[in-house]
Amino acid sequence: MSTPAPRTPAKAVPEPTPETQPFWDGCARGELLLQRCRECGTPYFYPRPICPSCGSTDVEWFRASGRATLYSYVINHRPARGFEADGPYAIAVVQLAEGPRMMTSITGVPNTPEDLVLDMELQVTFEQRGDISLPVFTVAGTAGEGATR
Amino acid sequence: MSGERGVIIAGAAETSAIGKLPDQSTLQLHIEAAVNAVADAGLKMRDIDGIATVTTPGPMQVAHALGITPAWMDGTAVGGTSFLLHVRHAAAAIRAGYASTILITHGESGRSRVGAGGGPARGASSIPGQFEAPYGTAGPTTAFTIPVLRYMKEYGLTHEQLAYVAVAQRKWAARNPRAMFRDLITVEDVLASRLVAYPFHLLECCLVTDGGGALIVTSADRAAQFPKPPVHVLGTGESMETPMISQMVDFTESQAFRLAGRAAFAEAHITTADVRHLMIYDAFAHLPIYGLEALGFTAKGEAGSFIADGNTEPGGRLPLNTNGGGLSYTHTGMYGMFAIQEGVRQIRGEAPAQVPDADISVILGNGGMFASSGVLVLGRQPR
Numbered sequence: 001m002s003t004p005a006p007r008t009p010a011k012a013v014p015e016p017t018p019e020t021q022p023f024w025d026g027c028a029r030g031e032l033l034l035q036r037c038r039e040c041g042t043p044y045f046y047p048r049p050i051c052p053s054c055g056s057t058d059v060e061w062f063r064a065s066g067r068a069t070l071y072s073y074v075i076n077h078r079p080a081r082g083f084e085a086d087g088p089y090a091i092a093v094v095q096l097a098e099g100p101r102m103m104t105s106i107t108g109v110p111n112t113p114e115d116l117v118l119d120m121e122l123q124v125t126f127e128q129r130g131d132i133s134l135p136v137f138t139v140a141g142t143a144g145e146g147a148t149r
Numbered sequence: 150m151s152g153e154r155g156v157i158i159a160g161a162a163e164t165s166a167i168g169k170l171p172d173q174s175t176l177q178l179h180i181e182a183a184v185n186a187v188a189d190a191g192l193k194m195r196d197i198d199g200i201a202t203v204t205t206p207g208p209m210q211v212a213h214a215l216g217i218t219p220a221w222m223d224g225t226a227v228g229g230t231s232f233l234l235h236v237r238h239a240a241a242a243i244r245a246g247y248a249s250t251i252l253i254t255h256g257e258s259g260r261s262r263v264g265a266g267g268g269p270a271r272g273a274s275s276i277p278g279q280f281e282a283p284y285g286t287a288g289p290t291t292a293f294t295i296p297v298l299r300y301m302k303e304y305g306l307t308h309e310q311l312a313y314v315a316v317a318q319r320k321w322a323a324r325n326p327r328a329m330f331r332d333l334i335t336v337e338d339v340l341a342s343r344l345v346a347y348p349f350h351l352l353e354c355c356l357v358t359d360g361g362g363a364l365i366v367t368s369a370d371r372a373a374q375f376p377k378p379p380v381h382v383l384g385t386g387e388s389m390e391t392p393m394i395s396q397m398v399d400f401t402e403s404q405a406f407r408l409a410g411r412a413a414f415a416e417a418h419i420t421t422a423d424v425r426h427l428m429i430y431d432a433f434a435h436l437p438i439y440g441l442e443a444l445g446f447t448a449k450g451e452a453g454s455f456i457a458d459g460n461t462e463p464g465g466r467l468p469l470n471t472n473g474g475g476l477s478y479t480h481t482g483m484y485g486m487f488a489i490q491e492g493v494r495q496i497r498g499e500a501p502a503q504v505p506d507a508d509i510s511v512i513l514g515n516g517g518m519f520a521s522s523g524v525l526v527l528g529r530q531p532r
Contacts (some may be wrong), residue, residue, distance in 0.1 A: 011285070012273060012283050013273060013281040014274075015278065016279070046276055046396070065376070067333060074295050074298070075346065077345055078345060080291065081287070082285075088347070092295075093400070102280065103394075103395035113348075118302045128282060
């Protein structure tokens with residue numbers, strides 16, 4: 001008994017773990033969640049049950065604004081599995097308005113050096129990937145702005 | 150520090166061949182490197198009482214294959230800089246009396262993938278698997294490269310200056326018969342090579358090769374027993390920053406390089422003015438730039454023009470990556486061993502592109518993608 005192989009290999013799908021599950025649950029609702037230390041106030045990403053700034057385990061989730069700026073990127077010409085049909089694509093790191101940075105993709109704009117200008121303003125949106133809503137970013141003020149799906 | 154036991158590198162060798170070696174497994178490369186290094190030190194395998202190497206295949210497999218039952222072992226595996234950390238840990242073990250004669254081995258079938266085993270675990274539930282891989286990362290070319298656009302914007306580094314790093318190192322490689330690429334290149338050649346991950350072109354990325362190397366570390370009071378001049382381990386440092394490139398504190402500098410360098414320079418009681426020869430792990434063309442600045446050889450933002458002005462090439466005042474580096478000499482995947490080997494050759498005075506008066510050599514290693522770092526200060530004389 002075998003299942004038919006997909007025509008093209010799939011892009012990587014995140015597999016949530018207990019400490020990251022609330023983040024992915026938030027994405028499924030169209031919300032970008034970060035964590036914040038209740039002792040020193042530091043907001044942080046990636047999800048983990050301890051404040052990287054002061055070591056406190058008294059931490060909480062909060063909904064981020066979804067606003068960010070483009071911190072740095074490459075335009076990859078040797079695609080990862082599942083990205084073969086995309087053409088050269090940007091792998092970006094954005095600076096969230098709340099402070100932390102995260103890796104992401106930039107959608108809704110050509111992924112060229114001319115169109116991707118560092119420090120341009122971006123807004124989170126979500127892309128379905130298997131069972132996961134994946135946070136990606138688009139140019140602020142364009143259609144699809146906001147936590148829509 | 151008088152009274153403290155000095156430590157030396159008494160034996161050092163690479164595999165007899167490097168490059169494309171489809172007839173040698175990863176373990177074979179370890180064995181050949183070990184045999185060559187033990188012979189270089191005038192020792193027998195039974196003299197070895199400590200071993201350090203990375204997985205795969207790991208210290209137990211390598212020791213067992215060599216017929217060694219070590220009294221001390223170290224399997225530190227923090228990327229391509231691991232061998233620099235092994236030297237540091239071996240120095241501590243020798244001073245503590247845990248071992249007297251330590252063998253450090255590297256072997257990697259990076260190109261041919263013979264008996265290479267799996268890579269580091271990056272499953273879909275790992276933190277990088279959840280927060281980086283979904284965006285299409287596929288190894289170092291797609292991620293190690295991300296910081297440089299930020300650096301270019303902040304400090305005005307040009308595409309031509311980045312390309313010139315490869316040009317300068319090829320000048321050293323042209324003097325080294327073992328280097329894989331030896332034909333001189335121009336900035337135009339580099340910028341005309343195909344884009345791998347903008348702004349990086351093929352010639353700004355390291356080679357992928359097969360090979361290995363090994364070292365024998367022991368106490369300095371035994372120096373006269375060995376056939377080759379001793380290479381004194383004057384200072385060592387290690388540090389880390391982040392296992393994920395997206396979480397670097399500042400994309401324009403390497404915290405791990407800076408902290409590891411500071412520790413090594415302090416222990417050796419040296420400043421940059423004392424350094425006659427420098428190796429900076431160059432998986433990509435921006436690493437020498439980040440490394441020069443992290444170690445304090447130039448001010449922030451000035452390393453690109455420092456290299457483009459010829460300071461690090463043959464005839465320059467700070468010879469850098471004199472084997473040709475990962476960009477032109479060889480890069481098995483964990484290049485750190487080869488950077489150490491070139492430092493040892495320069496201190497001994499036996500390098501193909503020998504630098505005059507190379508009495509102090511500094512080796513800066515990188516692990517992962519700006520994830521970890523080790524730094525060694527090697528010298529002709531004890532501290």
